[in-house]
Every structure is written in C-alpha cells, then in structure tokens.
Amino acid sequence: xxxxxxxxxxxxxxxxxxxxxxxxxxxxxxxxxxxxxxxxxxxxxxxxxxxxxxxxxxxxxxxxxxxxxxxxxxxxxxxxxxxxxxxxxxxxxxxxxxxxxxxxxxxxxxxxxxxxxxxx
Numbered sequence: 001x002x003x004x005x006x007x008x009x010x011x012x013x014x015x016x017x018x019x020x021x022x023x024x025x026x027x028x029x030x031x032x033x034x035x036x037x038x039x040x041x042x043x044x045x046x047x048x049x050x051x052x053x054x055x056x057x058x059x060x061x062x063x064x065x066x067x068x069x070x071x072x073x074x075x076x077x078x079x080x081x082x083x084x085x086x087x088x089x090x091x092x093x094x095x096x097x098x099x100x101x102x103x104x105x106x107x108x109x110x111x112x113x114x115x116x117x118x119x120x
Contacts, residue, residue: 002029002109005041005065006098007073014095018073018080019057024065025098033106035099041065055079062087070112072101 005024007016016022023042029035041064049056058080065071071084074095081091090112094101105112 002069002105002112003027003038003067004029004035004070004072004102004105005068006101007071008098011040012098014072014098014101015074018061018071018076018091021061021073024071026068027102029102029106029109031106031109033103035102035106055083058083062089065089070105072098072105 003026005026006014007018007021008023008025009015011025021043023040025040026038027035028038043061043064046057047060053059062084065084066087068089070090070092072092072094074093076084076091076093081093084091092101092105
C-alpha cells in the first residue's frame with residue numbers, strides 16, 4: 001500500500017500547480033488499483049517567513065505531506081520535485097481525473113518500488 005496526495009480544488013480533477021495548491025486529497029492506493037480516500041490536507045496561506053525563504057512554500061507543503069509516497073499535481077517545477085525527492089516523495093506532473101490516476105498508479109506499485117530500490 002502506498003499513500004498518494006493529489007492537488008485538487010474539487011476532489012475530482014488534478015488541476016493545481018504544486019506550489020499554489022490550497023489543498024490535497026490523500027489516498028491509500030493498493031497494487032490492484034483500488035484506493036481509499038483518507039483525508040483532506042488544507043495548506044495554510046503564505047506566511048511572511050515563506051515569502052522570505054527560498055522555496056519556503058514548497059518546504060511547508062512537503063512537511064504537511066510527510067509520509068506520503070507520491071504526489072500528483074498538474075505542474076511541479078524541478079526544484080520542488082527535487083525537494084520532494086529529498087523527503088522521499090515522488091512527484092508526478094499529471095493532470096486529469098484523480099480516480100484514473102490512482103488506478104494507474106496502484107497497478108504500477110511493484111514497478112515503482114523496484115525503481116525506488118535501484119534494482120529495476
């Protein structure tokens with residue numbers, strides 16, 4: 001089982017840029033392509049410290065997504081993807097239907113795990 005967060009406005013579509021997302025829906029995803037909604041994670045408004053700190057917003061979001069294996073967002077910049085990777089989170093720049101993305105992800109969990117371990 002993996003945990004995946006999707007940047008969304010409506011809970012149906014992945015339409016948000018990672019750094020501008022105000023909320024993520026968190027799912028447990030299984031190898032057979034099934035999934036369960038776990039919770040909604042709301043991202044607080046920009047803080048003055050985030051404004052002054054390079055990539056402060058991305059760091060805040062990464063902290064709120066701790067324990068997640070992957071994140072879906074319509075756009076994720078290379079620096080944000082690197083910071084997420086440093087936190088053990090795989091970034092997927094993907095748009096469209098959340099349910100379809102979760103099913104596809106689930107069926108590829110064994111492959112993703114092999115790549116993550118460097119054996120594939």
